[in-house]
Structure formats: C-alpha cells, structure tokens
Amino acid sequence: MSSSTAVKEIAPKRKRMMDMILILGGLKEEAAIPLSRVNEEIANLKKEIEPLVSEILAFPSAYYQRFYEVSTKTNLPSQITDKGILTEAILNIEKALEFGESAGLSALKDALKEVLESMSAKPEENEKVSVDLNHVLKGLPKTTSQILDAVSVLEETSMKEQEQAKEELDSLMDGFTEIISDVDLDADTLLGKLQKIGTKTRYGPFLRVAAQLKRGKREERIDDERFKTLVTKNLVTEMRRGIIMFILNKMGSKTTPQIAGLSGLSPQDIQSAIVSMISRGEVEMVGIDGNAPVFAKVIGKAPDSTLVLKRALQQLRSVLKTMDDKTRHLVENPLNDLETAYSRLQMLGEYDEPLIAEPMKTLQDIGTKVAEAAIKSHAGDDSDELRLLVSAGLEAFARFRLKIALEKGPHLVSGVNVYGEKLDESTYQQIMDSYLNNELERGTILILIRELGAMTTKDLAERTDIPPDRILQHLLRMKRDELLTIAGESHGYILYDVPRTLTEAEVAIQTISSLALQTAEATKDLADTVSDLQPSSIGKLTSALDTLSKARDKMGKIEIGGTVIAKDLIANVEDKIKSAVAMGYRTRARIPSTRPKVTIEDLMDVDVPSVIDEYKGMMGYAPLLGFGTIEWVQSKCLGCKSCEIACPENAIELKPSIDVPQFFEFSDETLDSLPVNKSIFYRTVRNLATVKPSTKIALDEDKPGFGSVEVDLWLCVGCRTCVRRCPGTDDGALELILKWNLPEVIRQITAQN
C-alpha cells in the first residue's frame, strides 16, 4: 500500500477523455478570456472596426459603378455571344439587387438584358448562309497557324514565368541546402527553419505535417527520438515534395532529370518523393521525353480551350473520309499541326485561356460548319427535324465508338470473333438499334446545347421527346467522356454545357455577376452586425468580412483591355479590409463559444457519470466510464489473472514479477485474513528467510499464481470490472479510486496548460 504508483503525468488517452469533459462543458477553447471580459472585448472590437466599416461597405457598389462605366465605353456586353453566360449573369445580378440597391449593377443588368434580347430577336440570319465546305476550310490553315502562334506565345509566357520562378526556386533551394547541411541543428530548430522556408512552396501536406509535428511535440505525444526522425526524415521528404510541386506548378511539366537540374536535388530523392505524389493524386504522367516520363501537376479539369481543340480535331477527322482528295490535302496538314498544338497545350496544363480564345472560336466555328456542310451535302431535305436528326447522326459518327460499331458489327454476324462465337442476326439488330438510338440521342443533346447554351435536363426534355431519365443518363455519360461540363445550376437543376472558349469579356461578366451576388449578401450582413455588435454575431461578422476581402482580391484580377478596373479604389480599401478581417478573427478566437454552457462553478455538483451519460447522448458513445486509478494490494492478490481475463479493454495485466520484499511487510492481521494456503505460503517464506530481500524477482515468463498486477492508464476506462471480479480477500486486491470530481479534473488540466 505504501508504494502506490503515483500518476504525475496524465496518460494521453486519459487526457483525451478529459478533453471530452471540457468540450462538454464548453471550457475547451484556446486562449479564451473569462466570460466577464467578453463584453469589454466586443466593445473594443466595435470601436476599432467601426471607422473602417463605412468604406468597406461602400467599395463594392463603387466598383460596380466604375465597371459599368468602363464596360459601356468598351462596349463589353455586346462582345458576349454566349447566351448561357448572359442569362446566368443577369440572374445573379438580379438576386444581388434584392439585397440592396446599386446603381452600377442595375445599369449593368439592363445593358446585359438588352444584348440578350437583341440576340434572341435575330435568330434567322445566320441560318441562311449557305455553307461551302471548301470556303469554310480555306480559313483552316490560317486559324491553325494562329493557334500555333498563340500556343507559342503561351509557351513563351510560361517560359518567362519559369525564369521568374527559377529565381524564387534558387533562393528556396539555397535556404533548404543550408538547413539540411547543418548537422548540428537540433530537431526543434530544424523544424522551425523548414517551416519558415517551406511555406513558400505552399505545399499542403508539408504544412500539415509540420504543424502536426509541432503540436505533437508540444502535447508530448511524440518522444524526442521519434520527433527527431520524423523531422529529419518525413518532414524533409515532404519539403522535397513541396519543391517538386513548386517546380511543376510554376515551371510546367518536367522530367525527373529536369527537376533535378533545376533544384539540385538528387534524382533518386526526386524519384522516391514523386511516387507518393502520384499515389496522392497530386502529380500525373503526361508524356515521355526521350526515355524519361514527363510529370505534371494534376489539374482538376482540362481547360475548356483544350477540350474545344480536342473536339474540333474529332470533327475534322471524322469528315476527312467524305472529302475529295484535294480538300483532304487542304485539311491534312493543318490537322497534323493541330494535333501538335493539342499535345503542347496538354503539356502546358493550365494557361491563360483568353489569349488563345479568338482563333479557337474560329476553329470551333469551322468544325461546326464542316459538320454542317457535310450534313447539307448528304441531306437534300432541310426540314428542321430531319436536319437535327442527321446532324445528330453525324455528331455521333464523329466519335470513334459508333464508327467501330458500324464497321465491325456486320462482320460479327457474317463471321466469328476470336473466341469462335457467332452473333445472332436478330440480336445484332437489337443491339444496333438501341445503340444507334443512344448515339443519336446523345448527338441531338450535344447539338442543342452547343447552339442554345447551357441547358438542364428539364430544358432538354422539353425540347426533345426523350424522357428526362434517359437524358440524364446521356448527360452523365457525356460528362464522363469530357464532351460536356457542368456550368452551374438553374432552379435546382444542373446546367450542362459544352466546353467553350470564353473571351475576356465573357470571363469578366461571369466573374462580376457572381461577385455581385456574394458582395451584396456580405455587405448586408456586415452592416447588420456592426450596427449592433453582439458576442453571438461575431461569427457572422468575420465571415462577411472574409467574403468581402476575397471579393476584393478577385476584382483586382479582372481586366478589360488589359487594364484593371478601378485599380485605385481596390488598392485603397485593401489595408482597411485586411485589418478588419484580422481584428474580427482575433476577437473571435478570444471569445468563448457563445452557446449555452456550464461554468466551472456549475460543475461543482455534477458527478462524472452524469456528464458521461450526457456525452454519450451527444456523441453516441463515451470513451470512458469514470475517472480514477486502480490501486493494487499485493498481500490480497492471489495471482489468479481473473482481472486480466475479465478486463474488457486489456488494460490490466498480471506481470511476471514477484515483489518478495513486500512479503516481509504484511502484518499478522493481514496474513490471518488471507486464504489459508496463501497465508501458509507467506509465513513459510518468512520463516525460512535469513535475509530480507530488497529487490523484486523478475520471472522469465508467466507463472500461474504468481505475479504483479499492472494497470495501463492509457487503456483503463474505469469500468470497475476488474475490481468486481477480483476474488482477493475482503473486497479484493484492487480498488478503483474515483477521486476526481469534475472541477478537479478541469483544474488538473488547466493547471497543466
């Protein structure tokens, strides 16, 4: 009893359990200030933030006014040819206006509406233009060379960016090599230094690992030795990945030797680092350069222009066969050029799309017209229905699948396949019917979307006779094949669109309209909360400020004719808005959560089990059943292992060790109360002893009937099962000491922090 194991340090698992109590009581918040000071803090914030607010509130509206002015001057709305974009922009602006008036926005809306109406008013004109294939194709070589030029420009830009990036990289690498080569650095300093330069890479996993390590160290979850290995091995590897990502991000696709050349890292390090990046889905292989694979950063979705080029290529290739030799010659060379342009664009990955938008648009036109021309030459009747159907067929034919099916199908019926199977003619007919039907339906959908702008399933179902569920199936399939993209939503339906090349004007309008909606909402929230600032509205305040700050950043990137609109306005507000955001966040971090909660005083009378029940009710489970330590009294222990067998958490164990010195400390009363054979055993040992042993006996393995009980506080959930099962004398050799009531638990933790 004299040497109960004193638990000075709290085992990590138990600490987590205590966190549970704190969370429940709402007491677990970093750097929280006492409740009494909350109002004071809020008042301070209000005082600080109020002078800034009026300007912040005013800037979006002012910006939109300036935007409108510039846009009318440059005739921006009329440059928009995409109905879908127009409709969506108008919709967004209308919604934004519901939050509050803005002269600039409503003027912009009217202008856009005008354009939209004029577009709908003159539908017929283009229809009648007769299409001459050769005429159309005449433009192809020129467009192709324009595209090639544009691609070259893009590549040059990317090269320039790469050069700039190279400087950045060099300084990054200098820092890195310096840190790595300094062998005397202790792990803590190393971590700090790595973190400092590592942030430049903006590589998520690195930042996360570094933060986790730091926290783990602070909370003493990681011992020093492990910490050191983690920093010198794992973190350094993550840093290498960050550097690789930096290169791929800023300098385009690269092979391993190229990365090695740029960074000075060893190719082996790069190779081993890159493998994980591939499996993490951060990097992919996009081609082969000589013998080395070319790696690129994985981008979520190929840029629309790349997709447009891919489609135009498909269209042109599909009609190639139907052309006469001369025309074919005309097309073949540009076609090859376009192929290279396509692969070069793929290598570039992301690029500045508007730069290439013009020639792409022409190419898209050519593609469409070629398809149309092909239709015209094949179909005499020009009734709308039939025209749609035929062009849908051609559309479908442009894709590889149908061509193969049509070519191979008849052979399957007449001959046998490689497995010696023969296709039944009626089955073939059935397959082909449904297959052709599918492909035709898909073709129809594609053509409708291309001509009329982004559409939803509902729109398409109305325009065709195809049932909506089938349409949805087709849409999903075509999206997977990268023939369609998702363009937003309308009335709860998803809008599908073909990949389009957006002009600068279109991009600008799209961005502006979505920003308009966001800022309008945020402005209103900001105005509302600041006028009567309450602790409970701190969250709303900070998120409104955050939205406005991000909107401001985006506005700084919108260009018309190469210049940023209202540059001065945006620059002026920058400091104010950024500091307002910072102040908001700081105060939010210091205010304890404002939901109803118990105070430490309230917890005085709360007992542990009821809190645990409450937690269970909230979370569905509780990680423990009580707090306490298990005290083991050797004199009463029978060494029977019943506790070990009964413990549901494997927390208690009979260790092969006998505390013989203890045998000599038992009182006669204790010995008298023991089961008879145990008592005889201890007495006999004492009778025989010539010296009193001073050390425990370490047994080489488990010996039934002998041992010392140890409880692993990591695992004990205080369920009391061992205590109840223990057959030792009186109440058993084990005792669960529930000595912590809640306030004590909390004080224990707060004292440690």
Add this chain to the structure above:
Amino acid sequence: MTDSKKSAVILCTCGKQLGLDYGHLSSHLEKHELVSSVIVHDTCCQPDGLDSIVELVDSNDGRLVIAACTNQKIQPRIDMYLRTKNVDPSKIRYVNIREQSAWVHGDKSEATLKSLDMIKGAVAASSISQPLHVQKKTVPPHVTVVGGGIAGLETALSLSNLGYEVVLVEITDTLGGHVLNLPVVAPTGKSGAEVMKSRLDAIGKDNRIQVMTNTYVRFFEGEMGNFTVHYTSDGKDGTLHTSAVVMATGFKEFKPVQMDEYRYGKNPDVLTQYELSQMITAGDIKKPSSAQDVKEVVMVQCVGSRSEDYKRDCSKLCCTFAIDNAIELKERLPDVNVRVVYMDIRVPFENEMIYKKSRELGVDFIRGRVSMVWENDGQTRVKIYDSLMNQYFEVPADLLVLSSAVLPSDGLAELGETLGYMIEDDGHIKELYGKLRRNETRRRGVVAVGAATRPQFVFEAVTDAQAASLVLHNELQGGAIETLARGAVLEVDDCVGCSLCAQQCPRGVPLMIEQTESEEINPEQKLIFKASIDTLNCHACGVCQSLCPSGATQLNFISNEQLWAEITATLENAGPDRPITLCFYCEECAVSTIDIAGIRKMEYPATTRLVPVPCAGRVSIIDILKAFENGAGAVMIAACETDRCHVGGTGNEIAQVQVDVARDILNAIGWKGARVDMFRMFSAEPQRFIDAISEMTRRASEFGPTPVHNGEAGKWMEVVE
C-alpha cells in the same frame, strides 16, 4: 489422540531376502504414538499374508501401512483380495522398502534408517486418511456415433454387439463415406463397395442401431451418462439424450484450388485422386473435357501434404491410393500410360506388394515435381522436373490426378468447444495420450475413431473403431458407471472463485459458475464466482490442489494435511550431519523408472527419502518450502518427460512453475536456490533417475547444513540494513 488415529504396520521381508534390520524397525515403530501394532511377514502377497492384511484392516478401522515391494505390483492384488472379502482397502498406504530402499542401498543400517523414516511418513499420513467411496450411477446404455463412414459404422456395430443402443448420425444422405467410392481397398483387392456391403447390411438389420442421415450435430451439452446432442435433421432442429459420444467424422480431401500451378478447378481434366476413384468406380473413364478416351495419365503426389503452407506432415494414404488407382487404370485400359510424379513413395506394410506390382505393370515413377501445367489446343500439357536425371521434360496428360492432402473434416473445433476434447495443431482431435491412451479424448465418455484423429487406412479405422468400442464399454459398463474413487473434492464454501483451477486443469474439469442469485443491482457489487468440479471427469492429478489459494479443492486420498504430515514425519531425523534429499515422484513415469532402478539394484545414496504423488502437478510450492522448513537439504521432483504428462499434458509444467518460483524465492531470501530442482524422465530410464538423485544428494552435501539447521532461518528481522 483416540485409537482410531492409529495405524497397524505390516513389514514384509519378501521371503527373508531384504537386507534390512527388521528388529530395529519393529522396535522403533512399536513405540510410535500413531502405530497400533507392527507385524513382520515374509510374504504379504501370499494367501496367509493377505489374510493378515484383512485382519489388520478390520481391527484398525482401515488404517494400515504396508511396507513391502512396489505398490504397482502388490496393491492391485491386495485390493482385489480385500474386495472379495468385502473389506475397504482405500485407507491403506504403501511404503516401498524393497525397490526404493533394500535393493538400492548396500549399507543395511542406512537402508533401515531410510525405510523407517519413510514408514513414519506413511504412518503420519495414514492417521488422517479418509475412506474413499466409489459412487455408482445407472445411465442409459446409449451411445451416439457422429459420422457414418467406415469407422462410424464399425463402432456402431461393435457397440450394438456389446448391447448398447446406438444412434448413428450422418451428414450426407448415404452411409459409407469415402470408402464406398474406392475402386479397390488395399490390401484386400476388394472394392470399397464390397467392403462396405456386409456392414451396411448388418446396420440395416440391426434394430439397436438407429440411422439418421442428412443430420448434423450443432452442439453438445452435459457429461458422460447424460449428454444432450443438439442436431439438425433434414433442416429441423432436435435433441437426443445419450450416455457417450463417438467422434467418427473422418476426413476431408484437400481441394487444391489455391495452388495455381496445377490448374485444378480451371481445367476439367485436372482432378484429385479421390475424384479419380469416383470416376473409376462409376466405370466411365473418359477425359472430362471432351469425353474422349484416356491414354496419358499423370499423377502428382504430395499435393498440399508435406508443405509448410497447407499440411505440414505426410497424409500417409495417398501413395497407396494412387498406386491402387494406377493399377486399376492399367488393368481396365491396357494402353494407358501412367506416370506418378513423387517426392518419396511411402507405402507401408504389405502395400509394398502393390507398389511392386504397379512397377511390373509398367507404371512410370518419376522422382521430382511438376513445374508447370498448361493447355494447348484442348490438350493438357505437363512439364515435369526429374530430380534423379536433373532434367525437365514435357508430357501430354489426358488426366492430371493430384494426390491431395487428407485434412480433418470441417467443424471439429466448433464441436470441441462444447464437447470438451482438444484439437491438435493440424486440426485433428487430440487423443489423451499418444502412446498409451489413443481413442480416448480429454473428456470422459468421448472417444475419437478413424480419420478424425489422423489419416488412417481402412483396416486401421476398423481396428480403431473396435478398440474405441471397448474403451467406451469399459467406462459405461453397460450402463452402470462409476466415479473414480480417487479425485479432487471441492469444498464450495472455501472456494474464493479465483479460477486458477479452471484455468490450469489439464482436463478442463472445473467450471466457474457465476453466483448470479447473490447479486444485487449495484454496479459496485462483487462478481462472485464459485468453481464446480465434476469428479466424474477428474483424473486425480492434483494440479487444482497445488494452485488453490484457499485449500478448497483437494484430492481425497492425499490432502494438504496428509502430505505435510508425511513430509514432517519423514524428515523428523533430517539433521545437519546427514543432509537429506527429499524426492517427490509422480506415480506415472517416475515410479516406473524408480522401480526399474530398484529391480536392477542400481545403487544411489541412502540419504534420500521418497514421497509419492499421483502427478508432479500435485506438488505445490508450499510442499517444497515445507520440506526445507523440516530440515531437507535438497528437494527434487521426478516427473514425466516434457509433453508426456500422463494425466492430460500439463501437470509436469505446473510442477516446473512451483520449482522455478521456489528457486527464485530461495535465492532471494538468502538460500541456495539450487537446493530445489526438477527432473524429467521416461518410464524406463533408470540411469536418468540415478543421475538426477545423485546430483541432488551431491548438491545437498556440497551446500551443507541449511539455514534451518544453522538456526538462521527466520532471523531476517534481526538483520540491520
């Protein structure tokens, strides 16, 4: 001290040829306070000796100490004689003054001294002996046989012949098992169907045997004399009551689907040896893939057997079966080419003859392994590595026959959980003792026959079945079962519920029962358990007694008090001048070895005192320490070899624990730990025993007087740190 505590002593001279001083013995014993009378007899084992024993037992309330030759020889004779006279022999104690004293010590006075000490020990134990009563119980003469293959059928028939009602449970819809499909059963030359026919007929006619096909056992309850079998028959659950269970679940042929190299399961022309047997029995030997004639057959031995991944040992049957089938093929299709690819051909007994015959018939035996199997144009092709010629060659195969491993059938382990038998590492049922007690399992009233315990040939399964029937008959006695008179008795009130007995009993006899009635709805209430010991299954090893902290469970013929009294009395004269070695020996291997040493008159020091225990597991650390407390210079335990404990496997290991801990504690409290040790031996290794006991006497004299002799023991309190 009432007279009833006193014992008579009879000293046998074994025809006046033992070199002991009988006058000295008698005169000392006559003065002993616990001795009522002393008789010296020349031939205790002869009728007049037996008559004197009857008389002494009668006149001393059963307390008699017989100092004669080994009780292994004399006791059965005396017991039998006394029973015929209706006298209870259960309180008699034996001291072996012949093999353990007179025959092994040249010095007459030393031998006499040793004999006297040991007799005094027995007298002390005898003074508190309790009579043992054999309890009888009438149970229905009814046995359930699980499995309707050759072993199950034979057991059912044998038991029926012995007068038992038998229920034969078979999982499939027909009786006969694997044997029914064997084209020929070596070495009879008869087909499996012929071998089975007479038995199936007999079963059909036997109205004491009830056959339940399409039935499988779900679990068992109860003990010998009162088992409940829970079964499912034709999809319906049911129960039946029975007195004993025969496990005859046979084997399962390994299906080598996971061994990709043989393409089994993918290529229809690849089959197992048993599948070929079925094909031959059906009489239609064709290529399964094309129904064409079979010209080329390749057989592969040891598929899954002798492999670390599947079955580690040899399956024993496959070589013979493969050769049987090869001959059968050769005889039915004279043009067929049979190649057997083998690692070692293992055909035991007269099966060697069929191996010879097959070679004469032109079966090609290739020592090596198959390296690859593939199909080419509908033809299976096999690449074989010939390890004798060290070359590869490629042959076509119309049939590729895999002699796959013989595995225990499914569900054995699950049934074992409720029926209480143990499972070997390889999944077969573990027999009680591999050498002497086959067929028996750890549980009384449960026997295992046939391939359930290991792969067996047909004739082996038959003898196994017959043997097991007699083993069961011996237990059931036609329905009048007896508890073993010797066994552990539990004083429930003393039980503290620690479960050490239940954890360590080699037979798994004690069960821990939770005392739910005494429990209230209070989360802090103790969970109280009490042991429950079914003496019917107890084999009286004393492991529970050795471990019990409260003395609640004790053997009824050697209680703690008895053993401690015996130790004290035996060591009465153990002083510092003549260091005595006390030897506990088990009445299994050790007693047999010690007797052989005696018969061969192999000398060892006479400063030894021997104390019998039923099993080494009976000796607890207290017994060892008590011996030292009473003046022993060294203590040893003589026990069975590792893994060869006769009472169920672990008694000697429990003894080892006591010895190890005692040694550690002695070292810790200022003693020489080497004063205690444990020695293991087989039943006929006298030299090993002589070496062991000589070593211990050497240690005893080398270490000299113990702290007890020197008066240092217990003086730790005075030691200043």
